[in-house]
Amino acid sequence: MIRQYSLARDGERRLAPDFKVRELRCRDGSDTVMVDDALMLLLQCIREHFGKAVTITSGYRTAAHNAAVGGAKSSQHLLGRAADIRVQGVSVEDVAAYAESLMPDWGGVGRYPMKAGRATGWVHVDTRADKARWRG
Numbered sequence: 001m002i003r004q005y006s007l008a009r010d011g012e013r014r015l016a017p018d019f020k021v022r023e024l025r026c027r028d029g030s031d032t033v034m035v036d037d038a039l040m041l042l043l044q045c046i047r048e049h050f051g052k053a054v055t056i057t058s059g060y061r062t063a064a065h066n067a068a069v070g071g072a073k074s075s076q077h078l079l080g081r082a083a084d085i086r087v088q089g090v091s092v093e094d095v096a097a098y099a100e101s102l103m104p105d106w107g108g109v110g111r112y113p114m115k116a117g118r119a120t121g122w123v124h125v126d127t128r129a130d131k132a133r134w135r136g
């Protein structure tokens with residue numbers, strides 16, 4: 001279920017043992033934060049599997065912010081169903097492979113490995129009903 005929060009009111013509220021509402025906020029400073037419960041289950045599983053901090057570099061995005069960062073028009077970030085993450089000390093490949101093992105027949109997993117012009121890699125995960133895999 002996708003829920004709506006207020007950054008001002010709910011920012012410190014825990015959505016899962018290791019994640020607070022503010023970690024999913026849109027980086028344009030908007031107060032509205034949309035988050036899918038299933039996404040938080042997924043992120044908490046990843047956190048516990050690796051036993052390392054999970055940094056969310058992009059969670060919910062407003063339409064304006066999504067356009068500003070060059071996101072896809074129908075991005076799952078717009079729905080609160082997606083997060084771009086890094087796991088401390090764990091490779092993009094290992095994070096992506098574990099996320100795929102949790103969603104064998106559904107969900108989105110995108111690999112964004114470190115490359116020239118990209119200082120750090122990340123993995124996009126989302127809770128869409130159909131299955132999508134890609135490399136960016």
Ligand SMILES: [Zn+2]
Pocket residue numbers: 058077082083084124125
């Ligand atoms: Zn993403």
